[in-house]
Amino acid sequence: MKSGFLFLGALSALIGIGMGxxxxxxxxATLSPEMLAVYQTGVTxxxxxxxxxIGIALMRQQGLDSALINWAGRLMFSGILLFSGSLYLxxxxxxxxxxxxxxxxxxxxxIAWALIAxxxxxxxxxxxxxHARR
Numbered sequence: 001m002k003s004g005f006l007f008l009g010a011l012s013a014l015i016g017i018g019m020g021x022x023x024x025x026x027x028x029a030t031l032s033p034e035m036l037a038v039y040q041t042g043v044t045x046x047x048x049x050x051x052x053x054i055g056i057a058l059m060r061q062q063g064l065d066s067a068l069i070n071w072a073g074r075l076m077f078s079g080i081l082l083f084s085g086s087l088y089l090x091x092x093x094x095x096x097x098x099x100x101x102x103x104x105x106x107x108x109x110x111i112a113w114a115l116i117a118x119x120x121x122x123x124x125x126x127x128x129x130x131h132a133r134r
Contacts (some may be wrong), residue, residue, distance in 0.1 A: 001102045003057045003060065003061065004057075004073075005053050005056045005057040005077075006054060006058075006061075007055075007059035008053050008077050009051070009052070009053030009054035009055075009056075009057060010050070010054065012046055012047075012049065012050035012053060012077070012080050013047060013051070013054075014050070015046070016046040016047040016050055016084075016096065017047075017060075018042055018098055019039075019042070019043050019046070019088065020040075020043040020047070023036065023039045023040060023043060027039065027068075027092075031092075033089060035090075035091040035094070036091070038087050038091045039087065039088060039091035040071070041087055042083070042084035042085070042086075042087030042091070043082050043084070045079075045080075045087075045109070046080050046084040046085055048056075048111075049076050049077075049079060049080050049084075049091055049109060050080070052076050052112070052113075053073060053076050053077060056069055056072060056073040056076065056116075057073075058094070064119075066119060066121070068115045068116070068118055068119040069115070069116070069119055071112075072111075072112040072113070072115040072116050072119070073112070075108045075111050075112035075115070076108070076109065076112040078105070078108045079105045079106070079108035079109040079112060080105070081105070082101055082102070082104050082105030082108060083102055083104075083105025083106050083109060084105070085105075085128035086098040086099070086101040086102045086105060087102060090102070102104045117134045
């Protein structure tokens with residue numbers, strides 16, 4: 001079964017590792033310590049939320065699929081684009097107005113995790129393993 005969220009999570013992790021290496025080796029002499037920290041924050045949040053997307057994909061593969069989980073995945077990926085993407089561009093291009101976009105990505109992350117929490121307490125989860133034990 002193909003998984004869009006698994007693909008997006010793996011792609012985000014791959015790009016995050018590349019961005020991190022680029023920041024550590026290619027930007028150290030170019031960016032100020034403050035802008036390098038901004039860039040690193042983008043990398044850190046991208047990596048954590050790439051893992052979150054992979055977790056969502058694994059939940060869906062276990063049959064824990066719902067609108068809440070699907071929206072969480074969409075918002076998590078949107079957050080990567082908006083939050084991490086705006087921080088990368090802010091650090092690299094020094095476009096201060098991008099700082100207005102970053103919080104939108106942060107809110108996307110927060111809502112995504114809230115939706116997962118709501119899903120976790122909303123209904124009982126019966127996996128194929130639970131049914132096999134009965």
